[in-house]
Amino acid sequence: MATGFATKRLSKELSKIHGNLPPGITLVSAEGFQEWLLDIQVLDSNPLYMNQTYRLKFKFSPSYPIEPPEVTFVSSPDRPIPMHPHIYSNGIICLDLLGQQGWSPVQNVESVCMSLQSMLTGNTKNERPEGDANFVANNRRRPRDIDFYYHDNTV
Amino acid sequence: MDSDDDFMSGMSSDEDDVLQDESDNDDGSVDDFGFDEPEPDLGFSQKDVVQKKKSFDVNFKVYHPEDIQAQQDDLINEVNMILDIRKEDAAILLRHFRWNKERLIEDYMDRPKKVLEDAGLGPNVAGPPKLEVIPGFMCDICCEDEPGLQSFAMKCGHRYCVNCYRQYLNQKIKEEGEAARIQCPQDGCKRIMDAKSLDLLVESDLQQRYHELLMRTFVEDKEYLKWCPAPDCQNAIECGIKKKDLDKVVPTVTCDCKHRFCFGCILADHQPAPCDLVKKWLKKCADDSETANWISANTKECPKCNSTIEKNGGCNHMTCRKCKHEFCWMCMGLWSEHGTSWYNCNRFEEKSGSEARDAQAKSRVSLERYLHYYNRYANHEQSAKLDKDIYQKTEKKMIQLQTASGMSWIEVQYLNSASQALQICRQTLKWTYAFAFYLARNNLTAMFEDNQKDLEMAVEALSEMFEKPVQELADPKLKVEIMDKTSYCTKRRLILLADTADNLANGVWSWSISF
Numbered sequence: 001m002a003t004g005f006a007t008k009r010l011s012k013e014l015s016k017i018h019g020n021l022p023p024g025i026t027l028v029s030a031e032g033f034q035e036w037l038l039d040i041q042v043l044d045s046n047p048l049y050m051n052q053t054y055r056l057k058f059k060f061s062p063s064y065p066i067e068p069p070e071v072t073f074v075s076s077p078d079r080p081i082p083m084h085p086h087i088y089s090n091g092i093i094c095l096d097l098l099g100q101q102g103w104s105p106v107q108n109v110e111s112v113c114m115s116l117q118s119m120l121t122g123n124t125k126n127e128r129p130e131g132d133a134n135f136v137a138n139n140r141r142r143p144r145d146i147d148f149y150y151h152d153n154t155v
Numbered sequence: 156m157d158s159d160d161d162f163m164s165g166m167s168s169d170e171d172d173v174l175q176d177e178s179d180n181d182d183g184s185v186d187d188f189g190f191d192e193p194e195p196d197l198g199f200s201q202k203d204v205v206q207k208k209k210s211f212d213v214n215f216k217v218y219h220p221e222d223i224q225a226q227q228d229d230l231i232n233e234v235n236m237i238l239d240i241r242k243e244d245a246a247i248l249l250r251h252f253r254w255n256k257e258r259l260i261e262d263y264m265d266r267p268k269k270v271l272e273d274a275g276l277g278p279n280v281a282g283p284p285k286l287e288v289i290p291g292f293m294c295d296i297c298c299e300d301e302p303g304l305q306s307f308a309m310k311c312g313h314r315y316c317v318n319c320y321r322q323y324l325n326q327k328i329k330e331e332g333e334a335a336r337i338q339c340p341q342d343g344c345k346r347i348m349d350a351k352s353l354d355l356l357v358e359s360d361l362q363q364r365y366h367e368l369l370m371r372t373f374v375e376d377k378e379y380l381k382w383c384p385a386p387d388c389q390n391a392i393e394c395g396i397k398k399k400d401l402d403k404v405v406p407t408v409t410c411d412c413k414h415r416f417c418f419g420c421i422l423a424d425h426q427p428a429p430c431d432l433v434k435k436w437l438k439k440c441a442d443d444s445e446t447a448n449w450i451s452a453n454t455k456e457c458p459k460c461n462s463t464i465e466k467n468g469g470c471n472h473m474t475c476r477k478c479k480h481e482f483c484w485m486c487m488g489l490w491s492e493h494g495t496s497w498y499n500c501n502r503f504e505e506k507s508g509s510e511a512r513d514a515q516a517k518s519r520v521s522l523e524r525y526l527h528y529y530n531r532y533a534n535h536e537q538s539a540k541l542d543k544d545i546y547q548k549t550e551k552k553m554i555q556l557q558t559a560s561g562m563s564w565i566e567v568q569y570l571n572s573a574s575q576a577l578q579i580c581r582q583t584l585k586w587t588y589a590f591a592f593y594l595a596r597n598n599l600t601a602m603f604e605d606n607q608k609d610l611e612m613a614v615e616a617l618s619e620m621f622e623k624p625v626q627e628l629a630d631p632k633l634k635v636e637i638m639d640k641t642s643y644c645t646k647r648r649l650i651l652l653a654d655t656a657d658n659l660a661n662g663v664w665s666w667s668i669s670f
């Protein structure tokens with residue numbers, strides 16, 4: 001259970017977030033301080049993501065924000081997994097800012113959402129990461145335990 | 156095999172130092188290792204440098220934690236004096252340059268600002284690190300803003316509360332094992348946490364871990380230094396063998412803690428097999444473990460009367476308790492036929508082509524061939540353990556015997572020597588089977604198998620004597636026999652290793668697969 005450290009920070013984030021998120025980002029649920037759901041949309045007219053809404057799941061450990069949150073896309077009938085060379089079809093995201101090396105504790109839920117939003121905005125490739133099928137079939141590890149080789153972050 | 160000349164011809168000059176012949180290797184100077192830079196004199200006496208004695212031996216040196224610390228301190232002091240910068244900064248710069256002092260000094264002379272910037276030592280503001288209470292401060296990590304909140308900032312000015320800093324450093328050091336490259340928590344700030352600031356912020360147990368990790372970077376950054384992999388051992392080994400030499404030499408070193416391991420791949424002693432072969436073999440064994448498992452079981456049936464026989468010692472000479480049939484545990488053949496010139500327990504007899512016409516037959520033959528080698532490999536591994544058990548049991552009895560017979564502790568040490576010889580010879584034998592599995596068949600292979608057979612027979616003979624009941628062991632005649640056999644085993648092992656190593660260095664083995 002998230003206690004002390006994470007709770008205080010997350011309640012501050014929550015009070016700041018309420019009704020005050022940048023365009024294209026909506027808070028879906030924030031029950032407790034372990035798991036939040038947010039929806040994001042790509043605002044420009046990128047044909048890959050037009051008229052689509054994607055759902056993000058944030059999982060926080062008790063030592064958030066010292067440790068990065070676990071962030072994945074989750075799918076449902078009206079919430080597909082966005083097509084992107086750094087997003088696996090099971091929703092796992094390969095992004096250095098979410099790894100231990102790239103994470104900074106001054107990042108927050110909002111800034112992560114914005115980073116992901118802009119990652120989608122800038123993408124033109126209608127493709128999955130290399131080895132997607134194999135990874136999705138075989139991976140049993142949690143995203144934080146996977147040693148991603150971070151592709152160049154400009155994509 | 157007289158091969159020193161061909162041995163050298165293919166090598167460049169700095170490797171000659173590493174693989175050189177013993178005759179010109181008596182001075183023990185560290186230059187023998189072919190370092191890129193002169194190392195500080197650590198006051199090692201000559202006996203500390205383990206000299207290469209056989210063609211398959213490599214030069215190496217054992218470093219204890221205080222030696223490693225001293226080496227680092229010397230380098231830090233040197234840079235501190237030459238560049239006239241603080242010791243903490245010199246340490247950060249050296250780590251940033253992976254302890255390459257020459258390159259650091261050269262680059263610093265050229266572009267001091269850029270070097271400092273890249274190493275996370277940006278613009279310098281004077282003054283030692285301190286904790287401060289800043290009115291109206293709010294921490295960006297925990298969002299705490301109560302008055303009197305203690306905070307800290309490195310020279311980049313990014314300020315966080317002390318509690319967050321502690322949590323952050325704890326995470327980096329304890330969870331991520333990071334030390335030399337801990338950056339400021341601010342996103343994108345490259346400022347590196349220095350030892351002084353760290354000591355101010357965290358408790359002594361974390362400080363200690365941090366300094367241990369810093370010390371590790373020194374060893375990990377140097378190609379010629381490696382940690383001893385034995386659990387709880389803190390020593391490092393220095394050896395000049397480089398990665399690209401590993402197809403020519405099996406660099407086996409012995410730490411002061413007695414652990415013998417390969418400097419190339421850190422696995423336990425795997426002479427005479429080269430690292431790549433070992434990797435392939437272990438992978439094959441892991442992949443084929445299910446087919447092979449039933450083989451290495453500890454019980455078999457007597458080939459004559461079918462009663463169950465359990466192996467409880469290292470020796471392969473089995474005598475059925477029921478029918479007294481004597482046979483070889485490995486091949487189940489008659490023991491009396493072992494040692495005759497036509498009998499080969501160690502050699503896999505390739506079946507003639509006519510028998511292996513269809514694919515199924517071929518794959519059966521290839522499995523049989525693998526099992527032949529795997530069996531013997533696994534058996535020596537198992538026997539080494541059993542020999543060790545026997546020794547431990549015997550040791551207890553020997554203590555009783557000492558009091559009863561008046562033999563002194565020194566007088567029973569021959570058993571210890573025999574036990575150690577058995578362990579080390581079985582370790583070698585074990586790997587000869589992986590080695591042989593990948594050998595293509597030719598004259599050299601036949602010679603190798605003869606050496607292997609000689610060693611194996613010597614080891615089995617010693618193992619058999621070694622298993623004799625304690626009463627018999629006390630017999631002075633048997634003692635002499637055991638001592639003779641012990642030195643014979645050791646000799647056979649050295650012959651096999653020297654021969655294999657020479658051929659490896661000359662690149663004359665032909666393999667059944669490419670590495």
Ligand SMILES: [Zn+2]
Binds near residue numbers: 316
């Ligand atoms: Zn704080």
Ligand SMILES: [Zn+2]
Binds near residue numbers: 340345
């Ligand atoms: Zn900073």
Ligand SMILES: [Zn+2]
Binds near residue numbers: 383390410413
């Ligand atoms: Zn050791």
Ligand SMILES: [Zn+2]
Binds near residue numbers: 418421422430433
């Ligand atoms: Zn090795």
Ligand SMILES: [Zn+2]
Binds near residue numbers: 458475
């Ligand atoms: Zn029998």
Ligand SMILES: [Zn+2]
Binds near residue numbers: 483484485488493500
């Ligand atoms: Zn046999």
